[in-house]
Amino acid sequence: MDGEGIGRSRGGLSSKIHLAVDGRGLPMSVLLTPGQDGDNPQLLPLLEAIGVRRRGAGRPRCRPEAVLADKAYSHPSTRAALRRRRIRFTSPERTDQKARRAARGSAGGRPPAFDAAEYRRRNVVERCFNRLKQFRDLATRYAKRAAYYRFELLIAATILWMR
Known part of the structure; x- marks a missing residue:
């Protein structure tokens, strides 16, 4: 990661944690971005x-069977890339994409498939975030450098795996 991983968002200076979680709520991959x-x-x-x-x-196996993601990850290019890799993708369609498809009429195509029952399982990711935020250093980000904060994330993820 370049820089300190801090960038300006709506709430001020912050950084984002991106998680890939298995079905039991244990982190498999962690990314930190501004x-x-x-x-x-x-x-x-x-x-x-x-x-x-x-x-x-x-x-090692690197292709998951399915990906459950929130609206922020729902983009046609992402859906196409995951379709090429034969990964099932469940994410609600963003409202701007719905409006664009409706404005194009019959040329807009069909809406992407969405399984609401499968999407309910996405709370496993939110529960993993809650478990990670139990570690005080992660909740308040005492680490100044992005590399240190990422290492704290990895240590917390390892502790979750060992429990």
Whole structure:
């Protein structure tokens, strides 16, 4: 990460934590970005950082079966990239995308598939954020340098895995 990972967002100077979490709510991949950076460009690097060891010999598995994400990650380019990698993607469509599709009429195409029952499981990610924020250093970001803050995130994630 370049710089200190602090950028100006609506709430002032901040940084964003991007998490990839398994079905049990344990972090698999962590990215730290400045507050003004968009969420959508971070999804593919976040997924590329995942590596799950296989039983026996072989390369680590790096392609999840499904991705559940919030509206910030819902973009046609992201959907196309995940479709090429044969990864199921469940995310609500953003209102501006709905309006653009409606304005184009029949040329706007069909809306992307959305499984509301599967999307309810996304709270596992929010619960993981809550567990990480139990660590006081992470909740208030006492670390001045982005590298130190990222290491604190990784240590907290390791502790969650060891519990």
